[in-house]
Amino acid sequence: xxxxxxxVIISGPSGSGKGTVVxxxxxxxxxxxxxxxxxxxxxxxxxDGVDYFFCTPDEFKKxxxxxxxxxxxxxxxxxxxxxxxxxxxxxxxxxxxxLEIDVNGALQVKxxxxxxxxxxxxxxxxxxxxxxxxxRDTESIETIEDRLNRAHEEVKLIDKYDxxxxxxxVDKAVEKxxxxxxxxxxxxxxNTSIIKKLNGSEN
Amino acid sequence: xxxxxxxVIISGPSGSGKGTVVxxxxxxxxxxxxxxxxxxxxxxxxxDGVDYFFCTPDEFKKxxxxxxxxxxxxxxxxxxxxxxxxxxxxxxxxxxxxLEIDVNGALQVKxxxxxxxxxxxxxxxxxxxxxxxxxRDTESIETIEDRLNRAHEEVKLIDKYDxxxxxxxVDKAVEKxxxxxxxxxxxxxxNTSIIKKLNGSEN
Numbered sequence: 361x362x363x364x365x366x367x368v369i370i371s372g373p374s375g376s377g378k379g380t381v382v383x384x385x386x387x388x389x390x391x392x393x394x395x396x397x398x399x400x401x402x403x404x405x406x407x408d409g410v411d412y413f414f415c416t417p418d419e420f421k422k423x424x425x426x427x428x429x430x431x432x433x434x435x436x437x438x439x440x441x442x443x444x445x446x447x448x449x450x451x452x453x454x455x456x457x458x459l460e461i462d463v464n465g466a467l468q469v470k471x472x473x474x475x476x477x478x479x480x481x482x483x484x485x486x487x488x489x490x491x492x493x494x495x496r497d498t499e500s501i502e503t504i505e506d507r508l509n510r511a512h513e514e515v516k517l518i519d520k521y522d523x524x525x526x527x528x529x530v531d532k533a534v535e536k537x538x539x540x541x542x543x544x545x546x547x548x549x550x551n552t553s554i555i556k557k558l559n560g561s562e563n
Numbered sequence: 564x565x566x567x568x569x570x571v572i573i574s575g576p577s578g579s580g581k582g583t584v585v586x587x588x589x590x591x592x593x594x595x596x597x598x599x600x601x602x603x604x605x606x607x608x609x610x611d612g613v614d615y616f617f618c619t620p621d622e623f624k625k626x627x628x629x630x631x632x633x634x635x636x637x638x639x640x641x642x643x644x645x646x647x648x649x650x651x652x653x654x655x656x657x658x659x660x661x662l663e664i665d666v667n668g669a670l671q672v673k674x675x676x677x678x679x680x681x682x683x684x685x686x687x688x689x690x691x692x693x694x695x696x697x698x699r700d701t702e703s704i705e706t707i708e709d710r711l712n713r714a715h716e717e718v719k720l721i722d723k724y725d726x727x728x729x730x731x732x733v734d735k736a737v738e739k740x741x742x743x744x745x746x747x748x749x750x751x752x753x754n755t756s757i758i759k760k761l762n763g764s765e766n
Contacts, residue, residue, distance in 0.1 A: 480751075482757075482761060485760070485761070486761060486763070512762075512763075515758070515761045515762055516762065518751055518758055518761070519751045519752070519758070521751055522750065522751075523746065523749040523750060523751075524749055524750075524751050524754055524757070524758070525749055526757070536745075536749060539742050539745050539746050539749075540746045540749060542739070542742045542746070543726065543742050543743045543745070543746030543747070544746070546726040546727055546728055546739060546742075546743060547725065547726060547727075548683075548721055548722045548724055548725075548726075548727050549722070551727055554685075554727070554729070555718070555721055555722070555727070557688070558685060558688070558689060558718045558721070559715075559718055559719065560689070560715075
């Protein structure tokens with residue numbers, strides 16, 4: 361029915377379970393993961409154009425300077441960014457492109473990509489988030505504290521998001537994302553061809 | 564999860580099937596029909612406070628002049644309006660209040676009631692709409708032409724609506740309205756109490 365696919369951004373604090381939710385989402389219902397561009401070296405099992413678009417710093421800068429990135433950031437001396445061309449190509453194919461990204465990145469994308477949908481995945485409570493991080497048993501107390509502080513900062517920006525979903529059950533969270541996408545597809549600006557037809561401008 | 568219910572406005576041209584859809588919607592999932600206020604005399608089977616709130620012209624004007632109506636109009640010498648108090652009361656009870664109303668009324672309500680959700684029910688095509696009206700076999704050609712002209716005028720305002728739903732199957736249309744309401748309930752501004760809790764301002 362709708363004119364095309366859409367860009368769906370999913371953020372949420374570490375421990376909100378967004379990785380698991382995104383993994384369950386992607387093979388279903390026409391979802392496709394966004395692929396990042398990076399200057400970091402590929403690991404042995406990584407495939408160019410599947411895991412990342414690998415590039416040189418010069419190539420990265422060229423794309424970035426030509427407004428070809430929806431957002432970008434630097435970690436450990438490497439550049440990472442979301443290439444606009446891949447997102448646009450998938451949307452034209454009616455895909456729901458999923459971009460799992462932090463709040464800063466999400467807000468950068470929103471400025472450049474008007475019709476994207478921002479979903480914030482939250483834990484049932486901050487206590488539950490702390491419990492999840494502690495129960496992972498893989499991180500130091502300092503890292504956990506750091507993640508919790510960051511979660512508190514991120515939650516302050518939650519009203520910049522279009523939708524919030526409590527992740528107390530992965531399947532229900534996935535179902536809610538599907539609900540959001542279905543409802544978004546019913547917005548008039550995503551259905552201009554049907555409206556034109558009704559208005560008789562395509563007859 | 565959400566803080567309260569919401570006002571759901573359903574419009575659509577005569578023949579779009581909105582009456583049938585609304586009837587199927589209301590008993591389910593916490594929906595409640597809005598009740599109009601009118602100065603027309605009750606018919607024998609009509610109950611005050613169920614079918615309408617019946618009132619005198621003076622009572623009507625008093626409510627209207629005190630900003631107590633979300634919209635109002637006059638038909639055949641009688642006043643009709645949507646009383647704000649009833650809608651607000653139902654919303655506080657977490658109900659999804661359904662208001663079936665024409666485009667002019669809907670846009671009046673939107674101005675006065677920020678958080679309402681506007682859904683436009685459309686037929687699969689204008690040809691199908693004409694067929695439905697002709698097949699009803701209850702109206703004169705003049706009335707049908709008049710309704711079709713009005714439909715064309717209404718469709719021009721479709722982009723003022725939040726969602727459009729094609730009614731080619733009543734059950735699917737009802738399902739889509741449920742989807743819209745579920746998604747709307749995930750918007751941050753409808754979940755301020757959860758956000759406050761996450762932000763620690765309610766602990």
